[in-house]
Amino acid sequence: MAVTTMPQTKSKSGFRRSLLEPFLDFVRRDRLALIGILIIVSFILIAVFAPFLAPHDPRDMLRREDGTLARLDPPSLRHPFGTTNLGRDVFSQVLIGTRAALLVGFLAAFFVTLIGTNIGIIAGYYGGWVDSLLMRLVDILYAIPLIPFVIIMMALVEPSIWNVIWGISLLTWRTVARIIRSQVLSVSQRPYVKAARMAGCSNFRIMYYHIAPNILPLALLEMAFAVGWAITAEASVSFVGFGDPTVISWGQILHMVFLTGAIRTAWWWVVPPGLAIALLLIGVFFTARSLEEVVNPRLRRR
């Protein structure tokens, strides 16, 4: 271990420290995780400062110096990623699109983890009919394919970014619930949980004070994967034309390229938004991979 252990008092902060220590330690040692976190942080910064960074209004129909509409202009200094068929600046659109991706990715992942972890803890801790009922529900949800589900939902309700987030969250908690449940099953067999029960702790206290901290790393790992699914799902749904029409997202930019048939010529309009999705997801997966090694120490380098 490269980290020197500092003398600590057994306080609450000491407890929290020991919980986070393996993560911090890993970031220091794992190059991929560091790259991943740097990528995510850069995208967050881009999303926050997008309006200041974007050289043009992403919806403005721009004109060339001779006054004609800047229709499908290839990349230049003025337009780093060229323009669309309506003379809109692709670079500005991609920058603004970061906001939609991060909003959907993080919010949906948060809801997915929140629902999935709670259902998993309840099913695993109570067992019996509660467990059977919840797990049958999970089995049934497993049969419903995510992207078609969200597409149909968007066709039936008002397409908005919030409905996309809800659509994703309503279905994807199934995976988290199943994984958390099996972990809870083994954690609740540990002596200290039995001791807590002997000492007369309430079920609620055992579930959320004794068991929950032990599944936190696993829940975080699942949350990282959920960010990945959510971003892919939002991009796919927007790409086939069921995204929020008022929000510029990477999937929606690609929808426009495909719809207008500009894919035949305008490579500059196709490459950047897709690359942005791939790059952000790589950041997420790099981070998730090192979390995975924390959760499952058998994968670590020996």
Added chain:
Amino acid sequence: MRKYIVRRLVQMIIGLFLVASVTFLMFRLLPGDPTASLLDPAFTVEIRETIIERFGLNEPLHIQYINYLQNLVQGDFGRSFYYRRPSVEVLGDKIWNTLILMLSSMIIAYSIGVIGGMILSWKRGSKIEWGGITLGLFLRSAPMFWTGMLLIMLFAFNLGWLPHSGMRTPGYEAATTFAKFFSVDFLRHLLLPMITASLYFLGTPLLIMRNTMLETHGEDYIELSRAKGLSEWRIMILHAGRNALLPVITAGALFLGQALGGQVVVEYVFGWPGLGREIVLSAQRHDYPVAQTAFLFLAFMVMLMNLVADLFYSYLDPRVKLK
């Protein structure tokens, strides 16, 4: 064994019933016009009223629900507004098109992924391993529709080697059913969507195979094989690889369901006439009977595949007893 299959089939029927109910609620209860699932917006007021009457849309919800289930059991999935045919007929061929595309890409992705994962674990700590992991993660990160668009730009529009859309050249008539799916024309159309999907699927088996292979490294039987003087390749493939394969297959079975849903965008990009593309088109056309039926079919296929995967798993690992 037979008992297990019967029990699983019963579970599947219950599952289907529940998915059908969820679908019913989705199409009837979501905000919006509850009659929208049966009414073409182009109908005149008189036709509209006749149809509302005929389909019992003025009935209370629970009676509509019972009617809906009765129709499903009798194989009546409603008529398409757009094609003016029963939606089952519309979707019949499309199931095969979806399956051909998905299974061929899965087979390619899993063959390459498993072998690649073996090599990565054997080259532990080297540049090859690092590069392989990065590649695997990148393939899983690039959205399928985007990869598809890049391939179309390169191979269809720039080089002009392969068709960019569809499943057969318009006007092409196959002489036999065999020729329908094994002609050069069909394979040329299949190639790009298949590569797109396999590139995306490849990441998962590659990374899982590497992980499970790593766990076999310290095992006694590997040490023994080394002591016996077997070649590294033989140990890697025949001894370690065989044992590491099981988790990959489990993950693959679960992935099949995800793949079916994710394939929607590939079918859309390549104009591949499958279930996924039909879901998108019918949702755009507000052709709800087709959307609803395609959705039910997809759910049914996912359930069926999970069952087949479980059976296959117990065949591969006789220690797993199905109860």
